[in-house]
Amino acid sequence: LVDVAILLFDGLTALDAVGPYEVFRCVPGARISFVAAEPGPKLANGGLELMASHRLDEVANPDVLLVPGGGGVAAVSKDEAILDWIRRVHGQTRWTTSACTGALVLAAAGLLKGVPATTHWRSLEALAALGAQVVNERVVRAGKIITSAGVSAGIDMALTLVGLELGQEMAQTVQLAIEYDPQPPYAAGSPAKAPPAIVERLRRV
Amino acid sequence: LVDVAILLFDGLTALDAVGPYEVFRCVPGARISFVAAEPGPKLANGGLELMASHRLDEVANPDVLLVPGGGGVAAVSKDEAILDWIRRVHGQTRWTTSACTGALVLAAAGLLKGVPATTHWRSLEALAALGAQVVNERVVRAGKIITSAGVSAGIDMALTLVGLELGQEMAQTVQLAIEYDPQPPYAAGSPAKAPPAIVERLRRV
Numbered sequence: 152l153v154d155v156a157i158l159l160f161d162g163l164t165a166l167d168a169v170g171p172y173e174v175f176r177c178v179p180g181a182r183i184s185f186v187a188a189e190p191g192p193k194l195a196n197g198g199l200e201l202m203a204s205h206r207l208d209e210v211a212n213p214d215v216l217l218v219p220g221g222g223g224v225a226a227v228s229k230d231e232a233i234l235d236w237i238r239r240v241h242g243q244t245r246w247t248t249s250a251c252t253g254a255l256v257l258a259a260a261g262l263l264k265g266v267p268a269t270t271h272w273r274s275l276e277a278l279a280a281l282g283a284q285v286v287n288e289r290v291v292r293a294g295k296i297i298t299s300a301g302v303s304a305g306i307d308m309a310l311t312l313v314g315l316e317l318g319q320e321m322a323q324t325v326q327l328a329i330e331y332d333p334q335p336p337y338a339a340g341s342p343a344k345a346p347p348a349i350v351e352r353l354r355r356v
Numbered sequence: 357l358v359d360v361a362i363l364l365f366d367g368l369t370a371l372d373a374v375g376p377y378e379v380f381r382c383v384p385g386a387r388i389s390f391v392a393a394e395p396g397p398k399l400a401n402g403g404l405e406l407m408a409s410h411r412l413d414e415v416a417n418p419d420v421l422l423v424p425g426g427g428g429v430a431a432v433s434k435d436e437a438i439l440d441w442i443r444r445v446h447g448q449t450r451w452t453t454s455a456c457t458g459a460l461v462l463a464a465a466g467l468l469k470g471v472p473a474t475t476h477w478r479s480l481e482a483l484a485a486l487g488a489q490v491v492n493e494r495v496v497r498a499g500k501i502i503t504s505a506g507v508s509a510g511i512d513m514a515l516t517l518v519g520l521e522l523g524q525e526m527a528q529t530v531q532l533a534i535e536y537d538p539q540p541p542y543a544a545g546s547p548a549k550a551p552p553a554i555v556e557r558l559r560r561v
Contacts, residue, residue: 166378166534169404173371173507176402183403192397192407197381198388199374202397202405251535271535289539301535302378303511311541323544324554329371330456330476330506332545333538334494336516339528340537349529 152316155183156213156240158233158256159203162223165195166302167250171217174309177325178317186210188232196221207236212243215312219305220252220271228259237262246312247296250305254298258283267293271301272342273354303340306331357521360388361418361445363438363461364408367428370400371507372455376422379514382530383522391415393437401426412441417448420517424510425457425476433464442467451517452501455510459503463488472498476506477547478559508545511536 155175157168168185175181187193187203194200218237227233237260241247249257254270257263258281268283269275269291279285289300290308292315299308310331314322339345360380362373373390380386392398392408399405423442432438442465446452454462459475462468463486473488474480474496484490494505495513497520504513515536519527544550 164378165374169370169374172402172404173369185404197377198409199377199390200407200409202407204403204405289537290541300537301533303534303536303538306508307539307541314541319542320551320554323542323550324558326540326542326544327547327550327554327558328506329508330545331508331538331540332494332505332549333508333536333540334512335531335536335538336495336512336519337524337528337531339531340535342532344537345528345532346525349525349532353529353532 152178152214152313153180153182154213155181155215155217156186156210157183157217158219159185159187159193159201160223160227161194162221162226163193163195163219164221164251164302165197165199165201167219167221167253167305168201168217170303170306171250171309173329174306174313174325175215177328178313178321184210184213188230207232211240213240214245216240216244216247218249218253218256220250220255224252224255227256234260245295245316248308248312249298250308251301254278254283255281257296257298262296266296267291268296268298269300270298357383357419357518358385358387359418360386360420360422361391361415362388362422363424364390364392364398364406365428365432366399367426367431368398368400368424369426369456369507370402370404370406372424372426372458372510373406373422375508375511376455376514378534379511379518379530380420382533383518383526389415389418393435412437416445418445419450421445421449421452423454423458423461425455425460429457429460432461439465450500450521453513453517454503455513456506459483459488460486462501462503467501471501472496473501473503474505475503
């Protein structure tokens with residue numbers, strides 16, 4: 152876990168990228184590149200711009216690839232330059248990962264055929280339609296591919312990866328550094344736990 | 357909760373800003389401004405650049421002010437232009453908030469004298485030295501000021517604020533939208549829970 156590449160694109164969900172980023176950057180020696188078809192500011196859902204520092208062809212063999220999700224996934228899933236890069240890079244990674252609907256991009260690149268995987272709860276059917284073997288868990292590991300559920304699940308995914316790669320003590324150190332002792336004021340974070348009316352309303356949006 | 361202003365500066369911790377951002381931007385109608393002494397890219401700890409969209413004098417009366425933390429807090433705490441802006445804006449806000457060591461900036465601005473507040477566990481003593489009444493909880497509300505513990509605690513803070521301002525149903529809707537059903541693979545997210553040797557090592561860093 153030295154070189155981490157995080158794909159950026161217009162319409163990403165900022166927390167999908169920044170949650171795992173904050174975990175990885177706490178690992179001593181980690182170098183994180185933000186990669187895009189065109190470097191420069193990428194517009195996240197909601198208006199924040201995150202800066203992409205590297206072109207695709209400048210990042211060939213990261214140890215970890217992270218693909219975030221967001222509304223921009225539909226366009227990225229048809230962008231052959233990005234999909235080719237993902238396939239090439241995946242051949243070299245130690246870990247290929249996604250947060251939220253980033254899994255749909257990995258699937259579009261052909262990486263998830265028959266592979267156990269997950270995504271945001273509203274996109275589980277779309278992921279299945281792309282050939283993945285959908286698993287309704289927060290973090291799903293299949294060999295070197297680790298996918299995670301919606302948005303905030305990327306933090307759990309990244310801590311899991313640090314534990315697998317560098318051991319429990321490093322993962323616990325990072326967890327304490329970012330004081331990740333979650334205490335949500337409500338218990339509505341999954342469709343199984345939220346009030347059914349809220350689930351239905353969000354499903355229709 | 358219509359206009360949210362998030363202060364950016366070089367040396368911020370990205371997740372301190374982006375965790376609450378992701379919560380606030382899921383509220384229908386919310387407008388979020390990223391404010392800095394100089395607009396443009398701000399370098400977060402670890403290398404990511406976040407774009408500041410507004411100058412201080414362009415944002416005078418947000419409903420919510422969020423001050424993130426990070427290594428850059430030392431410099432920001434001596435920047436009279438920023439501290440003046442915080443004091444002025446605080447006079448108009450419905451809620452004035454911080455994540456992580458952003459509380460030290462609120463304290464430097466004179467907002468926390470005798471006020472119950474919290475920050476990253478490693479900075480609790482520094483916060484007390486600035487006159488705050490330190491409370492060792494993850495989210496601390498004192499009137500319209502809400503401070504939160506280290507880094508990831510900003511997510512819990514923002515959900516708490518949405519619940520207070522807009523009600524439980526909206527907060528639960530946002531929580532489900534970002535699938536915030538945390539399942540950290542370890543239980544090491546606070547100094548009370550982490551192995552003592554890890555706590556001691558991080559304390560010395």
